[in-house]
Amino acid sequence: MGAIPASVEERVALLKRLNSPYHRDLDDDQLRMVAEPARLIEAQAGEFLYHQGEPAHYSYLLISGLIKIIHYHPSGRPIIVRFIKPGLAFRIAHFGVVSRYCASAQAATDVRVLRWDMHDAMRLLKEFPSIALNSIAVLQQMFVDLVETLNWFACGSAEERLFWAVRRLAEGLCEGDRAVLPITQGELATSTGLSLYTVNRILGSWEQRGILERHRHVLIVWPTKLASVCRYKI
Amino acid sequence: MGAIPASVEERVALLKRLNSPYHRDLDDDQLRMVAEPARLIEAQAGEFLYHQGEPAHYSYLLISGLIKIIHYHPSGRPIIVRFIKPGLAFRIAHFGVVSRYCASAQAATDVRVLRWDMHDAMRLLKEFPSIALNSIAVLQQMFVDLVETLNWFACGSAEERLFWAVRRLAEGLCEGDRAVLPITQGELATSTGLSLYTVNRILGSWEQRGILERHRHVLIVWPTKLASVCRYKI
DNA sequence: TCCGCTCATTGCGCTAGAGCAAAGACAACG
């Protein structure tokens, strides 16, 4: 993980190109004020940007690549909470009471991120109410998403739980009619609370039905076909 | 569900007494501006304030009583997402893209709430950045809480899942050393994804160990004792 | 080129917990 030299202009350009949900209401001058205290950072696949429980010193916005947000149970068992794609911030739990990272962030591919010191991030949030309002919208969407996931966990058979987990993770990662998930079957197993063996058998049956392809460390999913395994209208 | 006549002064007084996390940074004049467009509403135990999927016309703040937030799976199976106690807002998913209630709100006891028209709520949010910042803090805390819950669902045995569900629901409802949960064993079952019978048997064993008392529709829990059923340090 | 590691696959026995049935307990209501 290291800093990449980048002028303010370059950072502004990155922000403009991103069109992130947080900064969409800002004009050029305002974007410049946002970009000014940021630093451009790169990290290699597998590196951790931060770890669950550490004091939250920074706020991040993903520029390119893919980030895995991982939450660890007290037993040490990890679940993949979500993927972050470019334009989304990952720094949940920065303000107020919660001053530690509530999960870990791992680079799933080589990544570039913009990083703000927490104090700067807080200041910007106060200075530009539109960022705060947009953050609320994003957070609410994430919250709703998580409630739904919880309900699927409570309801379903193994196949339904897996269906929902794959669908959810694939959702943000669609390109054309397919999504590429950088995830192993073992990770899917811990994320869903199923055993490795069960996940393997279910994915096998889905592959036979042409719903997805399994490769090493990677799952290629056709979300429209995936829907056929679910009995309910969503 | 009906309106209770209340002057602006009375509504301001209610807000001041509540000391809700959203409005703690406002002075008296500002509180008055917040209270002005609100209406005081009462509802009886069992009534629904709103239903999942309806257009979200109102924003609510609980004054007295207890609210259950219920999320329905496409199959119709409900889970109790959380209890709302006085001072907390329940109107998640009001702004931005999400314009429908993402869950239902049911009065668990007779309740009184303050209600804002969504347009007023949005206007106040823009007018008073401190409300937006505090909302972010509350939302983040709720999000973190939900991620933890999800992980316990993925990890655990039946007893661990139930432990976490009871602990979580009891957390906000502590009075002295005990918490009174207005919940049936059947509701706990659907909320945890366990069967009625399993919940009954586990709660039975906990009651024998003095961890809780079961009454009709009500669970009395001693949270400190509850911790003893969990193998992990939390 | 071989070794070693991590991830994937498959068969099989076993157990936690689902699900049915049937009875008991309590509250609300006429």
Next chain:
DNA sequence: CGTTGTCTTTGCTCTAGCGCAATGAGCGGA
């Protein structure tokens, strides 16, 4: 004060999915 409906309790059977074991497959490093 019985009736009705909802919630709780318990015994019993059965199966979905766990978890072990053993093998295979691909990748990286020396």
